[in-house]
Amino acid sequence: MIVIVTIWEIISKTNLFPTFMFPPLLIPNDPGGVTVLSTLVNGLISGQILGATGMTLGRLLLGFSIAVILGLIFGYLIARYKWVDDTLGFFVTALQSIPSIVWFPLAIVWFGLGNVAILFIVTIGATWTMTVNASTGFKNVPNLYLNAARTLGSSGTHLVRTVILPASVPHIISGLRVAWAFAWRAIMAGELLGGNGGLGYLLDMGRSLQSMDLVLSIMIVIGIIGTIMDNQVFLRMERSVARKWGVGT
Amino acid sequence: MKVKLEQVNKSFPKGKTDSLHVLHDIDLQIEAGEFVSLLGPSGCGKSTILNLIAGLDSPTSGEVYVNDKKVKGPGTDRVVVFQQGGLFPWMNVMDNVTYGLLLKKMSKKEAEKKAMEGLRMVHLGNFALAFPHELSGGMQQRVAIARALVMDPDVLLMDEPFAALDEQTRLILHQELQEIWQKTGKTILFITHNIREALTLSERVLLMSTRPGAIKKSFRVQAARPRNPSDSVIVDLETRVMKELEEEMEKVLKEEFGDDYRLKTSAVRDRDRDYMGDHI
Incomplete structure (x- = not known):
């Protein structure tokens, strides 16, 4: 980390590139000049970056939640009914291989350039991986648990709630993790192209103002959010399941 | 009569057209409060019988009754203890x-x-x-x-519940299961491939033959409780059951390794014909 920062600073100071293309991270090149750190701090204080982050996260969470719910429903149907697996299951594999940003032109035509279009590609970006993971989880619920529950009198939605869902939790968590990453990619691409506020829009603004310090600040923000989600949310979920189930560490 | 199976047949589809005949004309009756073991080599369909009674599977033909009612699906009057718990x-x-x-x-x-x-x-x-x-x-x-x-439950179904345990634990659990059975008076169907386990625990041991599975013989274990594996009644029964079981084992092994496989070597067939005793 320190090495990378140092190298960056040195390159920035050599005047190989103009300052706007290669802004320094910590120490300004000329007195009162810009640094990534100062832009980041100013942006956070003025609320510009903070507001954009909030906006992006709001959209992201909404799209992600819809995708997770859809994914669970589709996944269940695929696991439960053979004919759904043969039709939708096959289709999902194909859809999964299409990068979600490809949907954007279609989304703009359908919903106009705005929130809905962005939400649409976020949802569509995360739904398919969630579906695939959920259906794998549901399909791999050991028969032993199902039989045990059924002989104890469980059936229908009770069986789904108390056995099928909990038994597929490990698969569902890894699905959430991947779906979250896909949703991030989708929202960045969507906001870059679609405008209308958010971190992606700010990135585009940074590009047009030629202020790479802003662009780099946003990249740092994205990196921090990603790390926090992965370490604090998903990894914790995985660990707590592993501990409860007595698998792994 | 707690549990009654009448002319039960079960086949599983195998490939596209073929089917595997697992159970053939099973007739079985278990009385209330009886402790019955189903004994047989692996793959003889004993677990299938248990699944049929539990309602987890349905017979291809024939009827399964519990408490004089036809079994249509799983129910809490028949609870299963599985091998893996x-x-x-x-x-x-x-x-x-x-x-x-x-x-x-x-x-x-x-x-x-x-x-x-x-x-x-x-x-x-x-x-x-x-x-x-x-x-x-x-x-x-x-x-x-x-x-x-x-x-x-009216009937406790146990599908090789102690098979994955070590010997010491198993012996202790045998004792405890006997106590529980005596205390609660439950009807128990116990599935095992372990002869001694079947004989120590149950009132009646049903020996199964393989491919297709059928009930070959029934042994009544009239030994005092708590059972002692070195009880002469049990030792005698063990040799008799073993003899019957060996025939079944040979049948299975022949099917797996070919017709020339034999469990025991035969002096007549396997003698080295070139050996004339000329070293004397």
Whole structure:
């Protein structure tokens, strides 16, 4: 980390590139000049970056939640009914291989350039991986648990709630993790192209103002959010399941 | 008559057109309060019989009755203890044991009280809050037995419940299961491939033949309880059952390794013909 920062600073100071293309991270090149750190701090204080982050996260969470719910429903149907697996299951594999940003032109035509279009590609970006993971989880619920529950009198939605869902939790968590990453990619691409506020829009603004310090600040923000989600949310979920189930560490 | 199977046949589809005939004309009757073992080599269809009674599978032809009622699906009057226990790893011991009770619309308090009684019966009163993976194999199986017992089933179905345990644990659990059976008077169908286990535990041992599975012979074990494996009645029965079982084993092995396979060497057929004793 320190090495990378140092190298960056040195390159920035050599005047190989103009300052706007290669802004320094910590120490300004000329007195009162810009640094990534100062832009980041100013942006956070003025609320510009903070507001954009909030906006992006709001959209992201909404799209992600819809995708997770859809994914669970589709996944269940695929696991439960053979004919759904043969039709939708096959289709999902194909859809999964299409990068979600490809949907954007279609989304703009359908919903106009705005929130809905962005939400649409976020949802569509995360739904398919969630579906695939959920259906794998549901399909791999050991028969032993199902039989045990059924002989104890469980059936229908009770069986789904108390056995099928909990038994597929490990698969569902890894699905959430991947779906979250896909949703991030989708929202960045969507906001870059679609405008209308958010971190992606700010990135585009940074590009047009030629202020790479802003662009780099946003990249740092994205990196921090990603790390926090992965370490604090998903990894914790995985660990707590592993501990409860007595698998792994 | 608690459990009655009439002319039950079962085949499983194998490939596109073929089918595997697993059970052939099974007639079986278990009386109330009886402890019956089904004994047979692996693959003879003994677990299939248990699944049919449990309602987890349906017969291709024939009828299965429990309490003079036709079995149509799983029900809480027939609870199964599986070989791997089948405890839910995401629930602690208490939640596992109360699972079926709460489904019976019992209040949580009442269910927990009953579960505690069940757990005490299998000597696990102190482990109510533990998770299944924190328990040894024997303890997990005890929880599974408690979970089945608290349901107060008419018939307790046990599918090789002790097969995965080590010998010492198994011996202890044999003792405990006998005690539980004597105390509760449950009808138990116990599935095993272990002759001694069948003889130590049950009143009646049904020996199964293989491919297709059928009930070959029935042995009544008239030894005093608690059973002692070195009891002369049991030792005598063991040799008799072993002899019958060997025939079945040979049949299975022949099918697997070809017709020239024999379990025992024969002096007539296997003598080295070139050996004339000329070294004398």
